[in-house]
Structure formats: structure tokens, C-alpha cells
Amino acid sequence: MAHLPAPGPTSVRTTGDYYQWLVAWEACLTLLRENATRSHNPVRAVGVELDGVGNLDDVVLLRDVPPNTYKQVKYTVDSTTPVNEEYLTKPSTSGGPSILKKIARTWRKLTADSGSTDLRLVTNRAVDPADILVAGRDARTGLLMPKAGTDGAGSNRGKARARWAQEAGLTEAELLDLLSVLRFDLSLDMAWFQEHLKLLMAIAGLRNDQRALEEGAGWVAKMVREGRRELTLAIVESAVAELDLKAGPARAVLSIATLKPDPMAPDADHGIDWVDRFDGDSDYTKRHPLAPHTWAQLQADIEAAPGRLPAGTAAVSVTGSIRLAPAFLVGTTFRMVTGTDLAAVQRGQLWSTNDPFDTALPPEASEHEIGQGDEIAVAIATAMDPTRDVLEYLREQNLPVAKLIVLRPPGGTAKDGSVPDSAAANALAVGIRDHLRSATRRVRRMHLFLACPMGLAVLLGNRWNRLCETVIYEDIKLDDGYQPAFTIQA
Incomplete structure (x- = not known):
């Protein structure tokens, strides 16, 4: 296999510009979605290389009520320069101020009137795990706090704080205030970032293929070339129409992480x-x-x-x-x-749940007699077949069920990819629900075990009506194998 040649200066520069246009396009997607879904205090405009905001001017998300978000974008072609103290505190190649000093100066300017602000360093560079302050970054927030503020002045972390404060021209207390609002958005490599943006485009109700992504980033570059530094909602909506990017509704986002x-x-x-x-x-x-x-x-x-x-x-x-x-x-x-x-x-x-499908897909069903009561157990087996484990659990726990109904995809084989897309998942969810409406018509309670794609679980729950009370179990693998999680009235 032939390897790509090392990138030249022009390639590095143009790729870095493209990375910045992607970050700006991400901000435009936030602008579109927040306004369409009537979010609280939505973005009202996106600034690109905005004047008057210091060195954090690459991409700015402007809101009616602070804090605004100011992003500095740094792209690298390789992994030789991780984010660490040396990277942040060394002077620029021309002998100018360090990245940390530039950020500190901008922070002072933006908060001179006691206003609040949100600062971001956005880069494909990775964390240096050997750097005591940067390695303490909270993955949930991107902040170096609270770990950066722990340990005394004589500790390694305390000594690092003192060096950072001296380089930034701040007191240590001021440095901690800065680190409380400076987020390190790290390791956003080009391939991951593009996939992330495609998902954001889908959530914003736009076409989300690679061509659509290129068109969005290309439009941002065009705006910059034309000297437009502030992109309003009207300007971005006009671009969406001109590029024919609209594909569906913009969505509110509910994030659940366990x-x-x-x-x-x-x-x-x-x-x-x-x-x-x-x-x-x-x-x-x-x-x-x-x-x-x-x-x-x-x-x-x-x-x-x-x-x-x-x-x-x-x-x-x-x-x-x-x-x-x-x-x-x-x-x-x-x-x-x-x-x-x-x-x-x-x-x-x-x-x-609104994706169209032709007809419902009836699942392939099998039944196993239990004889321990008058309730029903159901196993949805599309990704793998949990029948043996579920039967063992039902008998060991002596659950009051008459039988176990196992529902598999059409064809009867539970395997990865048996539900290939949204249309198939919706059709199968309707088929499963309709089958269970008939099978549990005179049943007081159902015990539900799932072995399916997460998306199918969501779509199935969405259609879970006109059914009996349902206890949903989670596969915990340890001890008893399953655990009752939630009881749902249907």
C-alpha cells in the first residue's frame, strides 16, 4: 500500500483552515437548532474571526444573555505536540506571547466589566497524560477544574499552578478563575469531528451526508472570503435553502449517559x-x-x-x-x-419514530411453558438469543409466569444487523406490539427482557400502549443474571 507524502506548508495551512470552518459550521448548526426548538437563550449569531475579542476570535457564539462562547481553534497534522504545559506556555514561533498568555489577556478583556464568559481551546491534539494539570481534565466538562485547584503550594500540582500563573500574568486565584471557564475540547481528530458534525446536521434537520458537510464548511469559507464576520440566523437559513440542505425537523436533544x-x-x-x-x-x-x-x-x-x-x-x-x-x-x-x-x-x-415503512413486520414467535403463575414473560431476541438465560432466571427466581414468549426477527435468526435501519426497526416494533396485544390480552403483568439494538428498544417503548403493566429487566450478567429495572403502566 502506497503511503501519503508528508504534508507541505500549503497543505497544513489549508487543512487547518478547513478544520476551523468545520468548527464554525458546528456553531451554525447550534444556531439553527436552538432557534428552531425555542431553546432558552439561543445563539443569535456566529462570529468567525470576529473583531474586538482578542485572540479567542476564531469562532464566537453570540447570545442575548451572557455567557458568549469564544473558541480558539488549533490544528496539527501529527501527534508530536500534545496539549501540556510546554505547548501552552512556550512563546510563539515568532517570539510572541504563549497560547496561555494570549488566552489570559483575552479573558481579562472579556471579563473587565465583571461579565461571564465561556472560553474554549478546540484542537485535534491529545492530552499529555504526564502533565499534572492537563491530565486532570474532567472529560464531562472539558475543564481542568476542580483537580487543578487541589493540593498545596509545595506539591507538584501546586508548583505547576504557580508556573502557569506566572506565565499567564495572573495571580494563582485568578488562574483558577480562568480555568473555571476555559474548556479544553481535545482529541477532536478530523475523522471523528466530521462524523460528529454529520450527526449534528441530522439533529438540526439537515441532510447529513459527506457532500452536505462539505457544502456547509465551504459556505463558511466563502463567507469569510467575502468579509462577513457575523453570521445571523437569517443568513444561515438562507444558506440552508440555497444549498438545499433541509431534510426534516430540528430536534431538541436529550442526553442520557450511564x-x-x-x-x-x-x-x-x-x-x-x-x-x-x-x-x-x-x-x-x-x-x-x-x-x-x-x-x-x-x-x-x-x-x-x-x-x-x-x-x-x-x-x-x-x-x-x-x-x-x-x-x-x-x-x-x-x-x-x-x-x-x-x-x-x-x-x-x-x-x-416518524420514519416511514411499508407494512408491519410480524416477529417469529416461540413459547416455553413455565407454569409458575398467570403472568407472562417476553424476550425480544434480535441481536442475540437470551432464551436459555431468561428461562434459568425465571425458574430460579420463581417469578409468577405461565410461559415465556420469545420474539425473533422475521426468519427467526437473532444476530447483529438483523434490524438494519430505522424503517425496519419501526416495522418490527409495530409487529412486536401487535403480537403482544393479542398474546397478553387477558394478562395482568408482563416481564420484559431485551436483547436488541438500543434504537429498537427506544422505538418499541414509544409504541408501548394498550398493553398490560410491564416490568422491564436489565441484563447485569452477575449474580442472578438479570435485575428488574422499571415498572411501566401501558
């Missing part, structure tokens, strides 16, 4: 962060709440979400890393009878 921080959380209209409330050391082992936190508390948080979104919200996208029981609960919280167009992020796509 396994790892959600990259979409900063863009969310409401966020539920349970990462530290779930038990486990990694994304793969976090399967249930960590005491004293409970499933009931998570249910209350999710069911309160509609009231936390902008008034009149009709279209919602749920993002984040959640397991199947919470995903199903999100669907039932915004169920179809509420009139909400609900979408879930599945493999980088939006699976929407």
Missing part, C-alpha cells in the same frame, strides 16, 4: 448524567446503579425529562450511552400518544 460521558452533552437541551452513579470500572461492566442510587431514581429522572425540554418541543433526539432498559423507558416516556417525534442515535444514524 456508561460513559456523552460527547453530545454540551449541545443538549437537557442532560441526565449517571456515569458516576453506575457500578463498574469500565463501559462494559456498568450495568446497574451503584448504591445508594436506584433504578427508581433513574426512572424519575427520565420521566421528568419532557418537562425539562423547551416548551412546545415536538421532536426529540436522545443521545448518549445507555443500556436497553433505560432506552425502552425513554421510548415509553415520549410514547407515540404524546405526539412527540422521537429519534435515537443508532450506529451514527437517527432512528426516528
